[in-house]
Amino acid sequence: MRTLILSDIHANLTALMTVLADAATFDQVWCLGDVIGYGPNPNECIECIQNLPGIQCIKGNHDAAIIGDIDVRAFNYEARASLAWLDSELSLKNRQWLANRPERLVLEDMTLVHGSPRNPVWEYILDKRSALENMAAFETTICLVGHTHIPSIYHQESEDGMTAKVHHLTPGEHFSIESKSIINPGSVGQPRDHNPKASYMIFDDCTDEWLYKRVSYNIREVQEQIIALGLPERHASRLTVGW
Numbered sequence: 001m002r003t004l005i006l007s008d009i010h011a012n013l014t015a016l017m018t019v020l021a022d023a024a025t026f027d028q029v030w031c032l033g034d035v036i037g038y039g040p041n042p043n044e045c046i047e048c049i050q051n052l053p054g055i056q057c058i059k060g061n062h063d064a065a066i067i068g069d070i071d072v073r074a075f076n077y078e079a080r081a082s083l084a085w086l087d088s089e090l091s092l093k094n095r096q097w098l099a100n101r102p103e104r105l106v107l108e109d110m111t112l113v114h115g116s117p118r119n120p121v122w123e124y125i126l127d128k129r130s131a132l133e134n135m136a137a138f139e140t141t142i143c144l145v146g147h148t149h150i151p152s153i154y155h156q157e158s159e160d161g162m163t164a165k166v167h168h169l170t171p172g173e174h175f176s177i178e179s180k181s182i183i184n185p186g187s188v189g190q191p192r193d194h195n196p197k198a199s200y201m202i203f204d205d206c207t208d209e210w211l212y213k214r215v216s217y218n219i220r221e222v223q224e225q226i227i228a229l230g231l232p233e234r235h236a237s238r239l240t241v242g243w
């Protein structure tokens with residue numbers, strides 16, 4: 001079984017379609033939240049995700065904000081502008097679908113959350129310290145997270161959980177997991193690791209092997225849509241630099 005793992009699509013349908021075509025063959029899809037926010041195609045992205053095989057999708061902070069679970073004042077000015085536009089755009093059916101997403105899922109030997117296992121919607125795991133503090137907050141071998149838009153793996157090195165190791169990934173790299181780990185597949189629609197290519201992972205449970213991939217997509221097309229809709233210019237310009 002090949003599982004396609006996506007996160008932080010952020011209403012970027014062009015990036016999503018490019019990733020789906022690049023991944024080519026997969027049996028099921030797990031999505032780690034933030035299907036919407038920032039980008040120009042929120043309804044289209046939700047409808048595309050809903051129809052993917054074996055889809056399991058959790059709720060991100062942008063998803064939670066648009067359905068009123070989170071006060072939008074917690075977001076910066078530009079994110080709030082994007083959320084205000086979204087509020088007028090999102091269909092009732094898609095809003096309800098977002099509202100029904102769980103914050104946490106346990107599938108096979110993996111826990112899925114958007115931010116962190118101890119604070120599923122909000123916490124950013126950006127360093128070894130926050131990764132270590134979160135190792136005790138999930139029971140499975142692996143915890144999949146998104147939210148930072150930075151692909152990364154934190155391995156717990158010892159049983160007592162006192163040390164962690166960061167695994168820096170190279171696009172196209174295959175890897176396997178030997179110890180309790182927190183894995184972030186990076187962002188499909190708004191990468192923030194200074195690499196503008198869309199990011200995703202595939203896990204094959206027959207070989208126990210993971211694949212980390214980046215793929216170029218038509219960034220200009222998405223930027224033109226963002227500008228034409230009057231959304232914040234920065235949400236367009238940052239796609240060029242992947243930040």
Ligand code: ZN
Nearest residue numbers: 008034060147
């Ligand atoms: Zn996000």
